[in-house]
Amino acid sequence: MSDLTRQPLSPSPHDEGPPNHVRSVSTSDIEEQAAQLRGWQQHYSQLSSGAFRGEFQELELHGLQLFFETTSSNLFQTGAIQKDTIAIGLPLAYKGEGYFCGEAMSDTSLHFFSGKDGFEYLSPESLIMSGIVIQTRDLLEQLTQREAEVVSALIERPQLVKVDAQRIASLRQFISSISQMAAHAPQALENEQLLHSLGQSIFNSFIDTIVTRIDRDAPRLNNAQRLKLIKDVRNIVVGSPDAPPGIQDICNALNVSRRTLQNCFQVGMSCTPLDFIKIVRLNGVRSMLRHSTTVSEAAAHWGFWHFGNFARDYRALFGKLPSEEHSQLQKLR
Incomplete structure (x- = not known):
């Protein structure tokens, strides 16, 4: 079983010395915004009128990439992630309607996709999206055989996965608190023991939210x-x-x-x-x-x-x- 002590996903080949675990960027250009998720291939088209404003925050933990993306406008997003990885998106806040690969967003759905296929996302206005990216093997090794079979079936195509309302509300609260900590106390993330504990907590919280939908x-x-x-x-x-x-x-x-x-x-x-x-x-x-x-x-x-x-x-x-x-x-x- 993996203990999530691998190197962070998608490290920059130019990084030297100790890793910078927190990265925050503000943008006013959709292409600049689309390029922020390292290891992803994305293209954004703006659909609503008005000046675009975006923010991006990324935390690289042990074997886990956690991100927060804020976009002000309706966007049509297309792209793909690295092979042999899984991404799970968790909307924290948004206005209006959005569609992920043709399915309407809801407050009780996670965005689930892997490196097997690309994705299309018609994002709503004032969107704050969070998510994790992890190696497929690392995720499946943390599950029972039955759970791994169900999750493996889920990643055969990009889709929205409906989960328990109370669980996803708790997950939102937890993930939001991490963003606040990274913004106001980033120095705390230089502690390697804390990074390991934090990465494991994030990982477990997403897994527990996902597997509660499996009726066994x-x-x-x-x-x-x-x-x-x-x-x-x-x-x-x-x-x-x-x-x-x-x-x-x-x-x-x-x-x-x-x-x-x-x-x-x-x-x-x-x-x-x-x-x-x-x-x-x-x-x-x-x-x-x-x-x-x-x-x-x-x-x-x-x-x-x-x-x-x-x-x-x-x-x-x-x-x-x-x-x-x-x-x-x-x-x-």
Whole structure:
């Protein structure tokens, strides 16, 4: 199984020294905008009137290319991506209607295509599009055999893939927070350990959103089996605090399917496996705050790379900010 530690996709042959993991560009020309996605062959034609304004932001992580593209006008986009790669587009915001390879966009659809075929996209106005590009092999190796078969069928042609509304809303929130971090704190992305953790989190979030659409039967566990599985998952998380495991990592380690794991936590804990992993880590931070010099030290130990999201999640669970908790716990020492 790949652990996403390969070199970034489509590196520039002229790069020297440490890689620049974040790249941001503003444009006023559609051809300049079309050329921003490295490794892609694209052509844009403007359809709506008015001056064009575009922005582009790219993050190169371990084996994963994450991009954000903002375009002000209706465009007709044609192009293709590199062979043996898969692209998954996630619209974050737009006005009006858009059509991807003849299919109407919706708020619950991902744009799915591979290097096998080209694509056509009639994009709406004021579009903010995000997406990932990854090696086909890296994606398929993270899936069960059944899931890999379904995803392989999906990439036979470019198409929109309808997914669970709640899942895609959570994915949008998560991906948007990464764009904000890259814009306001790009220096954080020079940390190699953080880059690996971030890349894995992005990868897992997209995979989990995709595979929830796959309807598979799974054995129902009894109470004792559920409790044991929940305990085993907790032990895995606690055993590697600074590198939170992905869902497929847990499934492989415990020899269970994603659906079995999902059912176990929905019935036994009324939450998703990802929610449980986050709760275990947040509780780990809280325990560590009593002895840590700073909140950042405890957060980093438990693999929280985005301090704003961490503080929000901490307050949602415990009712106070981690800085407030730290101050109170220090007084009790």
